[in-house]
Amino acid sequence: MSAPTAPPSLEFGDIAPRFRLDPAGGGAAFDSQADTVSGRPLALAFVASADNPAAAALKPRMAEIAQAGGMAYLVARRASADSDDSVLIDRDGRLTAHFAGGEGLVLIGRNGHVVAKLPGVTAKGVDRVVAIVRAQAADGAPKAAERQAPVLMVPDVFSPADCKRLIAVYNMDGNVFVEPGHGVQNRKTDYKMRIPEYGRKDRIDHWIVNPQTMGLINDRLQRRLFPEIQKAFQYRITRHERYRIGCYEGERGGELHGHRDNTQPNVAHRRFACSINLNAEDFEGGELAFPEFGGQRFSPRTGEAAVFSSSLLHEPLHVTAGRRLVLLAFLFGDT
Numbered sequence: 001m002s003a004p005t006a007p008p009s010l011e012f013g014d015i016a017p018r019f020r021l022d023p024a025g026g027g028a029a030f031d032s033q034a035d036t037v038s039g040r041p042l043a044l045a046f047v048a049s050a051d052n053p054a055a056a057a058l059k060p061r062m063a064e065i066a067q068a069g070g071m072a073y074l075v076a077r078r079a080s081a082d083s084d085d086s087v088l089i090d091r092d093g094r095l096t097a098h099f100a101g102g103e104g105l106v107l108i109g110r111n112g113h114v115v116a117k118l119p120g121v122t123a124k125g126v127d128r129v130v131a132i133v134r135a136q137a138a139d140g141a142p143k144a145a146e147r148q149a150p151v152l153m154v155p156d157v158f159s160p161a162d163c164k165r166l167i168a169v170y171n172m173d174g175n176v177f178v179e180p181g182h183g184v185q186n187r188k189t190d191y192k193m194r195i196p197e198y199g200r201k202d203r204i205d206h207w208i209v210n211p212q213t214m215g216l217i218n219d220r221l222q223r224r225l226f227p228e229i230q231k232a233f234q235y236r237i238t239r240h241e242r243y244r245i246g247c248y249e250g251e252r253g254g255e256l257h258g259h260r261d262n263t264q265p266n267v268a269h270r271r272f273a274c275s276i277n278l279n280a281e282d283f284e285g286g287e288l289a290f291p292e293f294g295g296q297r298f299s300p301r302t303g304e305a306a307v308f309s310s311s312l313l314h315e316p317l318h319v320t321a322g323r324r325l326v327l328l329a330f331l332f333g334d335t
Contacts, residue, residue: 009101012117013156013224013303016108019095021075024050024083030073033112041070041133042108045121046100050087051080054103054121061126062086069140070133075099105129110136113156113224149290151298151308152232157224158303158327162216163278167325169213170206170245178207195246201253202319205328206245217243217327225274225305229331235271241330245278248286248316249323258291258315261330270310274329277302283322289315307331 010016018033031037043065045058055074062072074087075096090096099106100117105125107116116132118125158166174190190210195203208214226237262270275288280302287297288306292313300306308314310330 009097010099010106010114010117012114012159013220014114015112015224015227016099016114021088021090021095023085024076024079024087024089025085027085030088032108037071038112039110041065041068041110041115041136043070043072043129043133044075044099044106044108045073046075046090046096046106047103047121048076049078049080050074050076050083052076052103052121057121057123057126058105059086061130064130065133068130068133068137070137107132110140111154115156146296147294148296149293149308149312149314151288151290151306152228153298153300153304153306154225154228155301155304157220157276157305158278160303162220163303165216166213166245166327167278169208169210170247170325173210174206197259202248202250204247206247208243208245214243217329221274221329225307229272229307233272236333237272237331238333240332241270244328246326246328247323248319248326252318258289258313260313261310267310267330269332270330271332272307272330273310273314274305274307274327274331275300275316276305276327278325278327279323283319283324285318285320286324287317289317291315
C-alpha cells in the first residue's frame with residue numbers, strides 16, 4: 001500500500017488551512033483560526049530548530065509586528081533550552097513542508113490568505129514581512145461604514161503571473177469572431193464575441209475553451225475563491241458557465257443603465273457573478289456600480305475578485321482611458 005500523497009506547498013493567494021500546534025513554553029495550544037487570532041496578520045518563520053541562528057532575525061521584530069496589529073511565531077521541529085511560547089513545535093515537520101517547503105517565512109493576511117512566502121529566514125525577508133503587516137494595518141484602520149451593495153472582495157485570487165498569462169490568451173488566441181446569439185456549444189477552440197448590451201459598443205468577450213486555461217482558472221477559483229463564497233454567503237459553488245475574458249475599450253455608446261444577470265429563463269440558474277480585473281493599473285474608469293445601493297463604486301485591484309448576487313442591478317462603467325481586461329464568471333451550485 002502506497003503512502004498518502006503530501007499536500008502541495010501553499011502558494012501566494014492560497015487560503016491557509018487551520019492548524020493547531022503546541023507552544024514550546026507549555027502554554028495552551030495555538031489555534032490559527034481562534035477568535036483571538038483570526039482577522040490579524042500572522043507571520044510564521046519556519047526553521048528546523050529554535051536555536052538556529054537564522055531564527056534570531058525574527059525575534060527582535062516580533063514586537064513591531066504586534067504593535068502593527070499582527071502576530072509572529074517561530075515554527076520549529078525542535079525547541080531550544082530557552083524557548084518560550086513564541087515558538088510553536090511542528091514535531092513531524094508536515095506543517096513546515098506544506099506551508100513553506102522548508103525553512104522560510106510565510107505571512108498570512110487578515111483574511112487568512114497567504115500574502116507573502118519567502119525562502120529562508122533573513123533580516124531582509126523579515127523587513128519585507130514587517131512592511132506588509134504595517135500596510136495591512138493601515139488598510140484595516142477603523143473607518144465609518146458606508147451604505148453599499150453586498151459585494152465580496154477577495155484579493156490575490158490570481159497572481160500577477162496568472163493575470164499576464166490570461167492577458168496573453170486574450171491577445172494571442174481565439175481571434176475568430178462569432179455573432180451574438182449563435183450556437184457555440186460545440187466549438188473546440190477559444191473564440192470572441194461582441195457584447196452589445198443595451199447598445200454598448202466597447203465590449204468584446206473572449207470565451208475560453210482551451211483545457212489548460214480552464215484548468216488554471218478552475219484551480220485558482222476552487223482554492224482561493226469558492227471557500228470564501230461559502231463562508232460569506234453560506235452557498236456552495238459546484239458549477240460555472242464557460243469563463244470569459246471581457247475587454248472594455250473605446251466609446252461606450254448605448255443606454256447608460258445597469259442590468260441583472262439572471263432575469264431570462266436561460267440564465268435563471270445563475271447565483272453569483274464574479275469579476276476579476278487583470279490589469280487595473282492600465283486603465284481608468286471601469287468601476288462597478290450598483291444603483292440600488294447608492295453611489296459607491298467598486299474598483300478591484302489586479303487579481304482581486306468582486307463577487308455579488310446575480311439578482312443585483314449593476315453596471316460596469318465606461319473606461320475613460322486605456323483598456324480594461326477582466327475575467328468574468330457566472331457561478332452556481334446544486335440548489
